[in-house]
Amino acid sequence: MTLLSVRGIGKRFGGLQAVNDLSFDVAAGSIKALIGPNGAGKTTIFNLVSGFLHPDNGVIVFGGAEIQALSSCEVAVRGMVRTFQHIRLFPRMTVLENILVGRHVHSRAGFLAGMLSLPFTWKEERRIREKSFEIMEMLGIAGHAGTEATSLAYGQQRVVEIGRALACEPKLLLLDEPAAGLNMRETIEMGALISRIRDMGVTVLLVEHDMSLVMKISDEVVVVSYGEKIAEDRPLAIQKNREVIRVYLGDDEC
Amino acid sequence: MVRRHFPVAAFAGLIVAIQLATLFTGTPYYLTQLTMTAYYSLVVVGLCMLIGYAGQISLGHAGFFAIGGYVSAFLTTFDLQHHRGAFVSLLEKSGALVFRHDVYGGSLLTVHPWLACAAAILLTVAVAYLVGGPVLKLKGHYLAMATLGIGIIVYRIVLGTEFLGAADGISEVPGFPLPGGLLITGNASSRVSNYYLAWGIVILGMVLLLNLIRSRVGRALAAVHGAEDAAEAMGIPTARYKLHTFVLSAVFAAVAGVLLTHYNAGIGPSEAGVMKSVRYVAIVAIGGMANLWGALSMSLVLNYLSLRGYFGTYDDAVFGVILILIMLFAPDGLLRRHLLSDLKRMVSRNPAEEETP
Numbered sequence: 001m002t003l004l005s006v007r008g009i010g011k012r013f014g015g016l017q018a019v020n021d022l023s024f025d026v027a028a029g030s031i032k033a034l035i036g037p038n039g040a041g042k043t044t045i046f047n048l049v050s051g052f053l054h055p056d057n058g059v060i061v062f063g064g065a066e067i068q069a070l071s072s073c074e075v076a077v078r079g080m081v082r083t084f085q086h087i088r089l090f091p092r093m094t095v096l097e098n099i100l101v102g103r104h105v106h107s108r109a110g111f112l113a114g115m116l117s118l119p120f121t122w123k124e125e126r127r128i129r130e131k132s133f134e135i136m137e138m139l140g141i142a143g144h145a146g147t148e149a150t151s152l153a154y155g156q157q158r159v160v161e162i163g164r165a166l167a168c169e170p171k172l173l174l175l176d177e178p179a180a181g182l183n184m185r186e187t188i189e190m191g192a193l194i195s196r197i198r199d200m201g202v203t204v205l206l207v208e209h210d211m212s213l214v215m216k217i218s219d220e221v222v223v224v225s226y227g228e229k230i231a232e233d234r235p236l237a238i239q240k241n242r243e244v245i246r247v248y249l250g251d252d253e254c
Numbered sequence: 255m256v257r258r259h260f261p262v263a264a265f266a267g268l269i270v271a272i273q274l275a276t277l278f279t280g281t282p283y284y285l286t287q288l289t290m291t292a293y294y295s296l297v298v299v300g301l302c303m304l305i306g307y308a309g310q311i312s313l314g315h316a317g318f319f320a321i322g323g324y325v326s327a328f329l330t331t332f333d334l335q336h337h338r339g340a341f342v343s344l345l346e347k348s349g350a351l352v353f354r355h356d357v358y359g360g361s362l363l364t365v366h367p368w369l370a371c372a373a374a375i376l377l378t379v380a381v382a383y384l385v386g387g388p389v390l391k392l393k394g395h396y397l398a399m400a401t402l403g404i405g406i407i408v409y410r411i412v413l414g415t416e417f418l419g420a421a422d423g424i425s426e427v428p429g430f431p432l433p434g435g436l437l438i439t440g441n442a443s444s445r446v447s448n449y450y451l452a453w454g455i456v457i458l459g460m461v462l463l464l465n466l467i468r469s470r471v472g473r474a475l476a477a478v479h480g481a482e483d484a485a486e487a488m489g490i491p492t493a494r495y496k497l498h499t500f501v502l503s504a505v506f507a508a509v510a511g512v513l514l515t516h517y518n519a520g521i522g523p524s525e526a527g528v529m530k531s532v533r534y535v536a537i538v539a540i541g542g543m544a545n546l547w548g549a550l551s552m553s554l555v556l557n558y559l560s561l562r563g564y565f566g567t568y569d570d571a572v573f574g575v576i577l578i579l580i581m582l583f584a585p586d587g588l589l590r591r592h593l594l595s596d597l598k599r600m601v602s603r604n605p606a607e608e609e610t611p
């Protein structure tokens with residue numbers, strides 16, 4: 001079953017065609033990787049899919065409905081949550097508070113209920129906390145619950161950001177370079193974590209430069225160059241694809 | 255639970271202590287300015303919610319204060335006896351109007367203060383929603399300029415409108431009746447009760463805002479303030495949250511305007527002036543931006559000093575200078591929330607730094 005279907009989307013920034021007539025599908029329950037050289041348009045694709053930008057043309061279907069005109073907030077409410085290439089944790093908030101914010105769409109206390117501190121909000125807060133601790137324990141960051149999130153080591157900040165996204169219980173999780181800035185051990189752990197998230201039933205679309213990670217965990221890989229799709233296949237086939245090898249020649253880690 | 259309510263109790267204790275001090279020193283007339291201070295403080299804490307917690311500036315809150323005050327003043331002083339149409343009769347039958355006597359013994363038929371207050375709040379909500387929608391899309395000084403514009407428009411309207419008293423404003427506004435036989439009025443005989451009433455209302459407002467800050471909405475506002483794009487990605491409708499906070503803080507200002515107008519028995523155009531708006535912002539700034547208690551205590555001190563005339567002819571200048579100095583030297587305010595921990599860190603770090611060459 002297809003969870004996300006991107007059909008012929010394009011995006012222009014002034015004179016630059018950052019994304020051009022791009023299509024791909026993400027099957028529910030899979031891990032799909034989006035790779036390509038620097039500046040290929042991967043983050044722009046994420047921005048388009050998650051409602052942070054709107055495509056000039058083309059259609060994006062998520063969970064059976066067109067979403068290309070929705071705002072990022074509405075997209076999140078429908079069950080697609082993203083992380084950022086440059087970590088965007090909430091400053092001056094603890095790890096726990098960051099995760100609590102992730103429960104926003106699953107709670108409902110509004111301005112009036114909050115001001116009057118209505119009894120249902122206490123129960124709701126308790127549920128939010130329980131769920132958040134559950135997530136922190138699963139990720140092994142419960143010990144840092146009271147620490148200011150932005151003061152953690154870089155690798156742990158990445159985990160907190162993913163935890164915050166998981167707190168939304170997304171159907172589709174978009175990870176923009178989750179292993180960037182991580183050392184080798186942390187990268188391996190990140191790979192294991194992403195697999196685990198998929199096994200929990202969350203579909204994952206990820207942008208990543210670390211080829212060993214991509215090849216190990218992805219079910220399918222899309223390769224983009226200059227905003228266009230040049231290949232889409234299983235990891236093993238991608239590694240043998242001549243077009244892909246040509247694009248990656250020069251920075252040939254793979 | 256107990257720890258959370260400690261500051262509220264402490265502040266209530268301070269209010270009682272101040273009243274007792276005026277009692278023992280034989281200076282009960284200070285209570286008049288202290289009561290007025292309370293109503294201005296209501297504007298300040300509402301604005302603090304907007305500036306400190308939602309991260310949005312407003313240089314137009316005196317405008318909302320004036321909308322509240324003027325609507326209530328007009329409706330409770332405008333004599334409807336000679337305007338008896340179907341609508342007025344309907345209002346009269348439904349108990350929305352009151353007969354009363356003015357100071358010269360003549361009789362008046364006016365809107366009941368409660369209904370006037372409701373109308374004032376409704377109009378404020380409507381204006382705040384209409385204006386806030388487009389204006390809050392702006393950022394930084396553009397937002398400051400746009401909100402400044404709101405204040406100026408309200409000021410020019412009340413100044414130029416004959417039935418709002420033009421430059422003289424509206425006077426002979428009746429007291430505001432409350433349940434239990436209480437009356438918000440500036441009469442010397444009810445000075446003490448009005449002092450407690452006013453500060454009781456401020457404390458109530460504080461409790462509402464403190465609750466809000468600790469709620470799901472407060473957390474979402476902190477998230478929006480900290481990293482707006484990430485908050486959006488978590489499904490928080492950032493624009494709507496900013497707008498609601500703007501409206502909420504406008505309502506605080508309007509309620510303050512209504513009550514102070516009934517306390518003072520009148521209102522004039524200067525209440526809508528730009529310098530009043532600057533003053534509210536300056537107090538929030540010096541109080542520490544995201545610090546309701548800081549804003550409240552600074553408001554208590556500065557508004558009181560100002561109302562007692564300590565700043566003389568430099569009254570407005572003092573607040574302008576405060577705002578400039580804070581922006582230049584302590585953009586996080588003097589009473590920052592983390593002030594204590596910062597001080598501790600400075601104290602514990604400094605010796606170590608001096609050791610290293």
Ligand SMILES: Nc1ncnc2c1ncn2[C@@H]1O[C@H](COP(=O)(O)OP(=O)(O)OP(=O)(O)O)[C@@H](O)[C@H]1O
Nearest residue numbers: 013016018036037038039040041042043044045085
């Ligand atoms: N908001 C924008 N305005 C103008 N140009 C943009 C904007 N966002 C991205 N670009 C340009 O679009 C192109 C694609 O950028 P994008 O960030 O999507 O690449 P990427 O594949 O994510 O690169 P990297 O691997 O370095 O993260 C780049 O040339 C970039 O400069």
Ligand SMILES: [Mg+2]
Nearest residue numbers: 042043044085
């Ligand atoms: Mg990128």
